[in-house]
Amino acid sequence: MRKRDAVALIRRVAKAGVAVEFKDHAEEEMVREEITRGDVLKALQNCRVAERTFDVEHEEWKYETKGTAGGLPLGVVVTIQTDPDGLKIVTVWDANKV
Numbered sequence: 001m002r003k004r005d006a007v008a009l010i011r012r013v014a015k016a017g018v019a020v021e022f023k024d025h026a027e028e029e030m031v032r033e034e035i036t037r038g039d040v041l042k043a044l045q046n047c048r049v050a051e052r053t054f055d056v057e058h059e060e061w062k063y064e065t066k067g068t069a070g071g072l073p074l075g076v077v078v079t080i081q082t083d084p085d086g087l088k089i090v091t092v093w094d095a096n097k098v
Helices: 003-016 024-033 037-045
Strands: 020-022 048-055 060-069 072-081 086-094
Touching: 003 037, 003 048, 003 060, 003 072, 003 086, 020 024, 020 037, 024 037, 024 086, 037 060, 037 072, 037 086
Parallel strands: 020 086
Antiparallel strands: 048 060, 060 072, 072 086
16 A cells, blocks of 8 residues: 555544554553543644554554644554554554654
């Protein structure tokens, strides 16, 4: 999937707020960083794809995104599911702390 298409799908799914699964690692990082699910969805609604890598072990593309929620810059790694469209949130971080 091209970056442009990935961004459009990510933004659309995040805006709908359904078909979004948070992996355990992402949930742990969100607690540690004091980031809410709402923050993540908001950041994905205005994100850009910074990097795309193929995870050979899981046989899927991972998209590292950058976006903001209430002025807070967030990094979010997602995988995209199709048919039906959905997202898995792999990890999240406060981009100010990198």
